Amino acid sequence: MPADRMLTTVLRAYQDLPSAAATKIDAIFGTTTSLLSSLNNPLNLSLLTSHFLTARAVWQQQTPTDLRTCLRVISVYNTAAFHVRRNELESVHLPPGQPRLGGGLSADEWARAVAKGADDRSSRWRHCLVLTGILMGMEAEDRRSLSRGLRGTLEQAVVTAANLALEDPVRTGPLGSGAVVLALTYAFPLLADSVKGMLNCNALLPAIAEGMIGEGFENGGFIRAISADISPENDVWWSTNSPSVGRLEDLVSRPLVQNMGPLSRLAAFAVQHAAHSNVVLQCQDDLLDFTAALLEKWGQCPLSTIDMSVEATALLPEVLQGPWAMLWELLRKIMYAVVATLQPTMGRALLDPNLRRDFIAPAVASKTLHTLRNLSFVSSRQGASAFQVYTFTYLTSIDIITRYPEACTAFLEDTQPPPPPPTQNGQTTPSPLAQALALFYLNTAEHLPLSIPTAACETLIVAPATSLLAPTSWLSYAQIQPESPSPLSQSQPPNNDNGPQHPQQRQPPPPPALALELFEASHSCVLSALSCPQHDSLAASLVPYYVDALLSSFPARVSPRQFRLAFRTVAQIAAGPPFPLAALHPDLAETLLEMVRWRAVESGEASTAPIPSPSPSPSPSASASDPEQQPPLSEQTALLLAIVDAIPYLPLHAVEEWLTRAALALPAVPDPAMRDAVRSRICEVLVSGELDVERAAVGVAWWGVGGGREMVLSGLPPPGAGGNAGSGDGEFMMSGALGGGVAEHGGKERSRL
Incomplete structure (x- = not known):
């Protein structure tokens, strides 16, 4: 034509x-x-x-x-x-x-x-x-x-x-x-x-927020549509033929959703260049309201009761590979878009004079943390928060809010998780959503003890953390006996129109996916509270309980690296300045070391078999200070290494004694490679600069005239000691007592510097 x-x-x-x-x-x-x-x-x-x-x-x-x-x-x-x-x-x-x-x-x-x-x-x-x-x-x-x-x-x-x-x-x-x-x-x-x-970013930013939340993500209405298609009480679960699946497919094909990455970059530009800070604050409020509604809708959806560890048994294969994967891809896209918009907001809170004011800055930081908390059920899934924009937004919010004690306390009060449910043989477990919210709370609370009063620290940080570390908590039970049945597996339909009965339905499910991260976050919160000098009254009553919980958790639920880090921190707190605990309880640090030494050498309870190396944890609190990976260690070796790690923090008069005790414990380690690991660590402490000037002088004298070199390298007893001194094979003596070896060596007593 x-x-x-x-x-x-x-x-x-x-x-x-x-x-x-x-x-x-x-x-x-x-x-x-x-x-x-x-x-x-x-x-x-x-x-x-x-x-x-x-x-x-x-x-x-x-x-x-x-x-x-x-x-x-x-x-x-x-x-x-x-x-x-x-x-x-x-x-x-x-x-x-x-x-x-x-x-x-x-x-x-x-x-x-x-x-x-x-x-x-x-x-x-x-x-x-x-x-x-x-x-x-x-x-x-x-x-x-x-x-x-x-x-x-x-x-x-x-x-x-x-x-x-x-x-x-x-x-x-x-x-x-x-x-x-x-x-x-x-x-x-x-x-x-x-x-x-x-x-004109003042006009553009509201349009972006409306397009992102409304046209793009439907204000979270797709979750409510999914809930309408599921009725657990009637044995009706999500299927590929549900109307909500078609709605979900239509949503992910919308132009703004498909271009959410470029849209997020446009939103970040608009936030950075908006002339009026009120427009930026309104956008933050819109995102907060949207995520709060999203969290509420997800909490009402039956799918929120499915833990990540049991997805393969709780969902049909076609649902798991189709609508389920599509749903979580959309939720991750929501999280990325929201965080990408909040990141420049926090950048402006650092630089914009209007947002840096003392009556605005804590509110901006608190709202950002609330928004990230609302998305924690997405960010806690398979390390979804491990990207630079999220890290900057999260840590910047914490840096700002820690300058305002009242804002810290208010945030913790508003987000404090409810007490753990009463445990009946370990069968009562919080929902995956409650676990995700608790994990975000603990990871955030870890950064705040220095900024809040002792009473608030005890109520809002220590109490929630210790309740999870208690031997009777659901968390400890879930990790020790993961074969216990969960309510979710009992609520799944034995047979319905969606497909045949799952063959693995009656098998015991694995522990919750976030159990290990919650356990680590609880330990981090307690250590963070103990590390604050102004909470010395709290530390005096908390240290014995915590060390007992730490020893009972190792090595079943705590890796050697984590145990060493935690014990070293507690020993430093109990040993001396700047922590006032040592003035009130001067023997506490050595008592803790003696507890560990007794378990490693004297009691025979510590296993000498290698501990399998755990997989790296995606928990932010666990990965913040990871040292280099250690070779496989036994429980006994890890305990001895923890003692050596704590020596640089001991009082001056106790350094030589505990160097001797660590060296005398070497023959008790049967594996030569593990023995070399302890020996190398002792030498490293002496030469790496971990000891201050006075303690280094003690270490030099101990290595030379004190017989340290012979004890470490050749396994010989110290001058003036019997052949079995400190090995646990001879008679029991008080620390520093003179044995029969004094007469054998001409009555020369070992000098103490």
Whole structure:
């Protein structure tokens, strides 16, 4: 069909009623793309664009918030521009006199003609779609099709159209605002920095927040639709045929959801460059409300009771690989988008004078932490929070709020998890959602003891942590006896319309996926509270309980590295300044070391078999200070290494004695490699600078005239001691007592420096 006749036909089709045009809308878009690529008269190009932007058949097809048509409009002009530029390049190689391919117009001529069609007959937001399509087709992927001047003009036209549309929200409407946001997600990477600075971010940021939360994520309504399809009490569980699955598939295919990464970068730019800080604060409030509603809806959804460790048995394979994976991919996308928007907000809280004020800064930090807590059921899943933007947002919020004790206390009071449920043979376990919220609370509380009073620290940090470390807590039971049945496995339907009965349904499930991280976070909270000198009254009563819990947990639930780190911290707290505990209980540090030495050498309870190396933990608290990986150690070796680790913190008079005791314990280690590990650690403490000047002098004297070298390298007893001194094979003596070896060595007593 000739181009003129095709143009007349498509212009007539533009005016069809939506009901009549529904069956041929694809043909309308295809014909428009073809005409844009082949028309050779600039006036016809302008006419076609002008009528296309007001076509009743095109714009009355969609719902008030559906952006798929807007995306197709961008695609039409992107494709046409690409073809025009390709035809121009190929026509250069044609022989003279042969007609040029396509319409024969150059890229600049074609772009000017189409841009003139974006006239006053159509809305500004529709102009933004057309101009974005032209810019993408000509300049994306480093094509550089337009002249420099025309490209700059086109970039400014995109920004001008976007600003005019956003500054008139009444005329633009929700669809227009969403369309502008969609167009800018594509055009933004192509804009020069000077042109980006022309964006009215005060108007753009609310539109982005509305598009992200409303059109993009449906305000979390998809979770409520899933809940409506599931009825555990009637043995009805999620299936691939549920209406909510179709709704979920439709949601993830929406333009803004598919482009959530570029949209997040656009949101970050808008937050950074918004002139009014109130706009930024309103955006933060919108995200907080959205995530709070999302958390509430997820808590009411039966799927939230499925622990990650039992997914394979609780869900049918087709659900697990299809809708379930799609749901969590969408939830992770929500978390990434929200965190990417909060990150520049916290950056402004550090630099913006309006947000740094003492009555605003703690509120900004607290709201950010509340928002991250609302998303903790997503971020705690398979280390989903392990990316730089999340880390910056989280730690910056903590850095700000720790300057305000009242804000710290208020946040902990607002987010404190409920007491653990009463344990009946370990069968009562909190829901996975409650575990995720408790884990976020403990990981955050670990950073706050230095900023709150002792009473608040005991109530809000120590009490929740110690309740999980108690031998009767559900957490300890779940880790010790993971074969105990859970309520979830009992609630699964034995048979329903979704498929046959699961063969593994009656098998005992594994422990909760977050059990180990909760255990580590509880230990970290207690150590953090103990490390604060102002909580000395709390430390005096807490240290004995904690060391007992630590010893009872090792090595079943605490790795050698974690045990050594925890014991070294407690020994440092109990040994001396800056901690006042040593003044009240001067013998506490040596008592703790004696407890460990007795278990390692004297009692015979410590195992000498190698402990399997655990897999790395994704817990932020556990990975913050990881030393280099140690070779496989036994329980006995780890206990001895913990003693050596604590020696640099002991009082001066006890350093030589405990160096001797550590050295005399070496023959009790049967494995030569493990014995060498303890021997190397003793030498490392002496030469690595861990000892201060006075203790280093004691160590040098002990190594030389005190017989330390012989004890460590050759296993010989110290001068003035019997052959079995300290080995546990001879008679029991008080620490420092003189044995029969004094007479054997000529009565020379070992000197103490």
